[in-house]
Amino acid sequence: MSWFRITLHRSAIGLPKRTRGVLMALGLRRRNQTVFHPVEAQFAGMILKVKELVLVDEVAAPLTPAEVKAERTPDAGFYVETRGPAPASQVALLATPVVSGFGRLPPRAAGSIGDFASEVAKATGRKVRL
C-alpha cells in the first residue's frame, strides 16, 4: 500500500473558506506540516483542490510525526559521552581531594580534611584552605 506524503507549502491565509476547509480535512494546520494519507481517489481529489498550496510525494509507508521531525532536524554538531560504571580503583582516586599545584593526593579517611590541610600548611609554609 502506498501513501501520499502531503506538505503544506503555501499558507491559505485569505483564500476561500472551501479551500481552508479542505486543508483542515487533510489535517494540515500550519505551513511545513506533513501528513500522510493513503493513495485513494478520495484523497487525490482533496489534494487536487489545494494543488497550488501543497507538495506531494508518493511513499511506501507513512512516517510518525517524530520521524518527520527527526528528518528535518539538523545534526547537533556534538554528542554527549555517557559515563559508564568506573572501575573501583578509579572511584577511590576520584574521591580524593585535588589541591592545585600538588595534583591528586593519596586516599585518606573521610573527616581528616582539616588535619590534612594543616599538614600541607606545615610542609609548604603556606595557608591552605580546602
Added chain:
Amino acid sequence: MFGAFRMTNPLSGGLLWKIPWRLSKFQKARQRKRLKAVDSVIATLDTALAKKGETLKALELWKAEMPTEAEMLPKDKYTIFDRKAKRYRKGIHKVPKWTRVSQRLNPPGY
C-alpha cells in the same frame, strides 16, 4: 520628510499605486517555478492512482484541458485576458492571490 510618513505621491492620499506594468524576470522565473510545482503535483497524483488502477474525473479533466508549463505560451504564463484593458491583456500579477491560484486558460483569439 523621511520614513513611513514621507510626502510621496502614493502616500499623500489619492489612489496612486506604483504596481509595475509587467513582471520582472525574477517574478517570471518564480511564476514558472510555481506552474511546474503544480504540474508535478498533478503528475504525482496521476502516477499514484494509475498504479492502483483508479481514475479521478477531475484529474482527467485537468489533464485534458490544462496545458503544462512547457506547453503554455509566455503570453499566457505572465498575462491574463481582461476585457477592460488596452489590447485585452493585463499582467497576471494584477489577479488577487495570483501566486496561489491557477490561471492557465484564456479566451481563444485573445
